[in-house]
Amino acid sequence: MSAIKVNNLSKHFAFPKRGKPGKMGPNGPKQTKDVIRAVDDISFEVKRGEIFGFLGPNGAGKTTTIRMMTGVLKPTKGNVSIFEHDVWKNQTLVKEITGNVPEEANVYFDMSGLQNLMFIGEIYGVPKKIRQERAENLLTKFELYEKRNLKALKYSKGMKQRLLLCMALMSNPEILFLDEPTTGLDVQSSRIIKQLIREYNEKGVTIFLTTHDMEVANELCHRIAIINHGKIISLDTPQNLKVLTQEYKAIDFYLANGVDKRNIEDLNTIREVQEVREGFHVIVEDIHESICEIVDFIKKNQLVIKQLNTHEPKLEDAFLKIIERGGRD
């Protein structure tokens, strides 16, 4: 069952053209306009229980999309539904079943972490008894419990982002929207957030997140849509996105002895050989077969191996390649 359906969604921003004076109309000069298609006719579904990643470079249209998905921004065309309810027309209901951490969200600086959570809990109508317990639980999970009585003003960026996540979770949402949840954070906050995204997902929360960081997408997401210039140019699992653009696998190995390059070229499973300092960089079809063959060769010739590294295609390579060719296939 899908949790979210996005149908032919577009957002255009218009502004007056700079430099050129408008043509004369009946009411004076006509305003000529430039239109940015920030989101350009996208459609996709997020399944219930999924961590769905929206990956793309800055300015790709991620924030504009997530704002329309959460009912903050009205689409120019198309619509978004959550469990079959149109988001724009059912904002109250949607707010009840979703949690949201926008890109530029903020906490209440004058309140402590705990007070922020109690306040949000009250807004959501969480009963007082449950409110306190849930707030303390969340603070513990996100490693903020010890700082629960400190004013949020004094929180670091990473602590603030963790508190925002706690706030979004106070209503026990079924779906969580996160816009760049780990961008610009310290390693510890980023680790805690990733871990808890996984944990809440395992408990059944559907998660939609945006990121421009392929490693984050790779680590967390079941499926990833790649967006550029307002269009989705690819949508698949991280594994398939890697395979899609896979060009070659390679092995580097370094030897204590000098070996003639031709001997390496003669090996059956090796496609191409480059000589590097004290070793070779070889391009292969199958990492396992080639490692076995290289090791056999080394043993047979009584050579000494110092180091061996393998290179497999990374999601980052896939991302760049898909963007370069504009999703033509």
Ligand SMILES: Nc1ncnc2c1ncn2[C@@H]1O[C@H](COP(=O)(O)OP(=O)(O)O)[C@@H](O)[C@H]1O
């Ligand atoms: N309120 C707005 N008015 C005009 N242009 C906007 C507005 N919001 C976003 N844009 C433009 O839309 C494009 C997509 O922006 P955004 O959705 O923020 O991208 P991302 O989150 O992927 O970095 C950019 O070109 C941005 O300048």
Ligand SMILES: [Mg+2]
């Ligand atoms: Mg953004």
